[in-house]
Amino acid sequence: xxxxxxxxxxxxxxxxxxxxxxxxxxxxxxxxxxxxxxxxxxxxxxxxxxxxxxxxxxxxxxxxxxxxxxxxxxxxxxxxxxxxxxxxxxxxxxxxxxxxxxxxxxxxxxxxxxxxxxxxxxxxxxxxxxxxxxxxxxxxxxxxxxxxxxxxxxxxxxxxxxxxxxxxxxxxxxxxxxxxxxxxxxxxxxxxxxxxxxxxxxxxxxxxxxxxxxxxxxxxxxxxxxxxxxxxxxxxxxxxxxxxxxxxxxxxxxxxxxxxxxxxxxxxxxxxxxxxxxxxxxxxxxxxxxxxxxxxxxxxxxxxxxxxxxxxxxxxxxxxxxxxxxxxxxxxxxxxxxxx
Amino acid sequence: xxxxxxxxxxxxxxxxxxxxxxxxxxxxxxxxxxxxxxxxxxxxxxxxxxxxxxxxxxxxxxxxxxxxxxxxxxxxxxxxxxxxxxxxxxxxxxxxxxxxxxxxxxxxxxxxxxxxxxxxxxxxxxxxxxxxxxxxxxxxxxxxxxxxxxxxxxxxxxxxxxxxxxxxxxxxxxxxxxxxxxxxxxxxxxxxxxxxxxxxxxxxxxxxxxxxxxxxxxxxxxxxxxxxxxxxxxxxxxxxxxxxxxxxxxxxxxxxxxxxxxxxxxxxxxxxxxxxxxxxxxxxxxxxxxxxxxxxxxxxxxxxxxxxxxxxxxxxxxxxxxxxxxxxxxxxxxxxxxxx
DNA sequence: CGAAATTATGCAATCGTTTGCAATAAACCT
DNA sequence: AGGTTTATTGCAAACGATTGCATAATTTCG
Numbered sequence: 001x002x003x004x005x006x007x008x009x010x011x012x013x014x015x016x017x018x019x020x021x022x023x024x025x026x027x028x029x030x031x032x033x034x035x036x037x038x039x040x041x042x043x044x045x046x047x048x049x050x051x052x053x054x055x056x057x058x059x060x061x062x063x064x065x066x067x068x069x070x071x072x073x074x075x076x077x078x079x080x081x082x083x084x085x086x087x088x089x090x091x092x093x094x095x096x097x098x099x100x101x102x103x104x105x106x107x108x109x110x111x112x113x114x115x116x117x118x119x120x121x122x123x124x125x126x127x128x129x130x131x132x133x134x135x136x137x138x139x140x141x142x143x144x145x146x147x148x149x150x151x152x153x154x155x156x157x158x159x160x161x162x163x164x165x166x167x168x169x170x171x172x173x174x175x176x177x178x179x180x181x182x183x184x185x186x187x188x189x190x191x192x193x194x195x196x197x198x199x200x201x202x203x204x205x206x207x208x209x210x211x212x213x214x215x216x217x218x219x220x221x222x223x224x225x226x227x228x229x230x231x232x233x234x235x236x237x238x239x240x241x242x243x244x245x246x247x248x249x250x251x252x253x254x255x256x257x258x259x260x261x262x263x264x265x266x267x268x269x270x271x272x273x274x275x276x277x278x279x280x281x282x283x284x285x286x287x288x289x290x291x292x293x294x295x296x297x298x299x300x301x302x303x304x305x306x307x308x309x310x311x312x313x314x315x316x317x318x319x320x321x322x323x324x325x326x327x328x329x330x331x332x333x334x335x336x337x338x339x340x
Numbered sequence: 341x342x343x344x345x346x347x348x349x350x351x352x353x354x355x356x357x358x359x360x361x362x363x364x365x366x367x368x369x370x371x372x373x374x375x376x377x378x379x380x381x382x383x384x385x386x387x388x389x390x391x392x393x394x395x396x397x398x399x400x401x402x403x404x405x406x407x408x409x410x411x412x413x414x415x416x417x418x419x420x421x422x423x424x425x426x427x428x429x430x431x432x433x434x435x436x437x438x439x440x441x442x443x444x445x446x447x448x449x450x451x452x453x454x455x456x457x458x459x460x461x462x463x464x465x466x467x468x469x470x471x472x473x474x475x476x477x478x479x480x481x482x483x484x485x486x487x488x489x490x491x492x493x494x495x496x497x498x499x500x501x502x503x504x505x506x507x508x509x510x511x512x513x514x515x516x517x518x519x520x521x522x523x524x525x526x527x528x529x530x531x532x533x534x535x536x537x538x539x540x541x542x543x544x545x546x547x548x549x550x551x552x553x554x555x556x557x558x559x560x561x562x563x564x565x566x567x568x569x570x571x572x573x574x575x576x577x578x579x580x581x582x583x584x585x586x587x588x589x590x591x592x593x594x595x596x597x598x599x600x601x602x603x604x605x606x607x608x609x610x611x612x613x614x615x616x617x618x619x620x621x622x623x624x625x626x627x628x629x630x631x632x633x634x635x636x637x638x639x640x641x642x643x644x645x646x647x648x649x650x651x652x653x654x655x656x657x658x659x660x661x662x663x664x665x666x667x668x669x670x671x672x673x674x675x676x677x678x679x680x
Numbered sequence: 681c682g683a684a685a686t687t688a689t690g691c692a693a694t695c696g697t698t699t700g701c702a703a704t705a706a707a708c709c710t
Numbered sequence: 711a712g713g714t715t716t717a718t719t720g721c722a723a724a725c726g727a728t729t730g731c732a733t734a735a736t737t738t739c740g
Contacts, residue, residue, distance in 0.1 A: 013726055024690045029728055039688060058470035060404045061726035064695045069400060071450070071471075092432035099453045108471070110411070111449045113439045130398035130696085131411075131448070233629060263633050270635075289573060293603050295610075295635040353696055364720045369698055379718060401696035404725050470726085 011053040021046050032057060071108045072316065073132035074098060075123065078115050079141030079203065089260060089288050091138050094160065097309030098136065105317060116143050123150050134316050140204055155324065158316045160308065162204040163327045170319070172311040172328045176205050179301040179332035180212020183255045183283040186299060188220055190340045192253025192281045196225040198240065198265060199257025206257045209285060213255050225251060229261060236261060240268045248272060252280055253340070259284040259291045262298055281340035296338035304330055351393040361386050372397060411448045412656065413472035414438060415463065418455050419481030419543065429600060429628050431478050434500065437649030438476065445657060456483050463490050474656050480544055495664065498656045500648065502544040503667045510659070512651040512668045516545050519641040519672035520552020523595045523623040526639060528560055530680045532593025532621045536565040538580065538605060539597025546597045549625060553595050565591060569601060576601060580608045588612060592620055599624040599631045602638055621680035636678035644670055
């Protein structure tokens with residue numbers, strides 16, 4: 001139980017505590033909430049009694065009465081082929097930062113991974129559960145429309161993802177298109193003349209990265225080959241190998257949609273005896289911790305995950321206060337290491 | 341809100357729904373809960389009405405009344421130097437599996453990262469909040485005693501970590517000592533004659549891995565040097581470099597406490613011009629996804645994270661049902677790749 | 681010293697569901 | 711037909727904390 005346990009009388013409710021303190025439940029509630037309407041001495045007695053008995057007010061009851069829970073929902077939609085826990089490293093890191101950031105602001109975090117295909121109603125269900133004061137959605141996946149629908153009637157929602165012209169829901173995210181441009185520019189600056197994009201262009205974020213690369217390719221009049229690749233690490237390896245088998249001589253610069261893909265690509269290139277960056281330049285995206293430990297260390301486009309988490313929480317807090325916030329677009333940053 | 345919205349009358353509570361259905365709130369509650377005590381036709385009408393209006397019963401109210409929340413708390417204590425989000429990759433992966441596994445069983449997951457030093461009361465607070473039906477603690481960190489204390493009075497708790505003789509709290513975890521033995525045996529079988537252990541021996545899991553290595557070293561009469569290394573990726577790199585500078589010629593086989601450390605070690609060895617596995621053999625622990633993509637691919641001790649998550653949830657469910665379960669120790673598995 | 685202002689406390693309703701018990705209606709038996 | 715079961719439903723009391731309002735205690739002030 002607690003450190004000191006001289007209490008035979010179990011005190012579970014505010015009423016129990018009120019009894020042994022010789023006051024009314026209302027007073028206990030006020031004292032514990034630190035309201036100014038109670039006598040300092042009374043408050044002190046109640047607080048010390050509460051500590052002694054290890055009493056904590058029931059959050060559900062409190063939540064019910066106050067019509068707020070102190071809990072923020074975090075939903076991770078697992079789209080299309082992403083079936084399994086793929087979204088991994090990046091999203092999980094973001095989640096860690098989110099947990100810290102929410103804690104700082106006194107909120108708890110309720111995590112839900114959802115498979116939209118099996119459960120079309122996931123977002124309404126989460127919001128309507130009455131368990132959360134607001135929701136953060138990590139990744140738009142292929143649920144753009146659903147999120148838009150909800151955004152109209154529900155203010156306290158912020159989404160991690162890509163921003164599109166005229167979009168109605170509030171997002172925080174990296175400027176993916178700019179990131180794509182930076183990547184392509186770097187590849188060309190490093191001497192590549194025939195580019196390829198490695199990744200699935202279905203999800204909006206990736207589509208934007210691809211579009212950015214296209215911008216540059218068109219401007220510089222350089223060919224850009226799209227090599228559609230699922231992100232599931234199980235299949236991605238083979239898919240990349242197949243792509244390389246088919247197109248290896250046609251390309252000398254690869255922009256991988258994520259560092260994870262880039263790392264797999266590195267392995268596949270090594271297997272084919274192609275040297276990086278001599279034969280092929282490679283740029284990743286994310287700048288995950290392991291990016292500096294690959295061989296060679298990965299040149300990549302950095303997303304500031306910590307800043308993203310801070311942004312998500314800050315915007316959500318403002319929305320909880322009724323403020324109709326704008327989206328927040330973070331600048332990506334080219335990190336040059338040795339792969340390009 | 342919902343797909344069809346022909347409803348001007350907003351229906352937020354079970355009472356609202358009861359009114360438009362022309363029955364009593366009690367009946368609605370029973371119908372929605374799928375109890376057998378309502379007429380099939382009535383139930384059907386109520387359910388369809390509920391769907392039409394996008395109504396979902398408030399979980400807080402329900403939780404309060406039923407004295408259960410349908411939420412499992414997951415606590416991640418961040419011990420000692422681990423200040424930041426270090427525990428990362430492994431714990432985060434475990435968390436992902438946990439989320440899936442809990443969802444399958446109809447539970448939600450409430451995540452809390454705690455810094456025990458700042459908040460000695462973390463576990464009691466979490467449990468006493470009334471928000472969760474049970475708790476899973478990910479990692480004992482340096483909180484062994486506190487967890488033991490709580491275990492006596494609180495049944496629905498399961499911990500990921502190391503099992504020790506006579507321990508009172510229920511854990512699920514890998515047999516770390518056996519893992520340590522496997523690692524050391526492999527190093528020796530690969531030709532190493534002077535071993536070193538890389539990692540912090542403070543946390544129990546790591547201490548057990550080290551002890552396992554010691555078992556083998558003693559038995560085979562081989563020296564084993566402990567190279568204390570913090571896990572924080574920022575400092576670990578330098579620390580490892582310093583260790584190597586001091587002891588590189590004295591050792592030819594390294595057992596790293598985690599794959600993350602092993603990967604950093606790989607980089608440090610490369611920097612010193614030492615070839616793996618020719619000059620130095622290296623074995624990691626965890627078998628994280630990236631272990632197969634390092635250069636050379638990492639020989640490591642595999643922990644079955646998915647099985648761990650399943651175990652945690654299953655034991656917790658049994659404890660929620662009042663069963664006083666035993667701990668579950670999973671066998672580690674040596675995965676031979678190319679680093680040893 | 682008594683009236684008015686101020687401060688502390690208690691009372692009781694409320695948040696939205698669930699559920700034991702009672703009441704009603706319907707069906708079954710002899 | 712009358713007396714039992716049985717199947718549905720409604721009523722109202724919880725669950726535990728919060729809070730507006732009223733009351734009691736204390737202080738302030740003319």
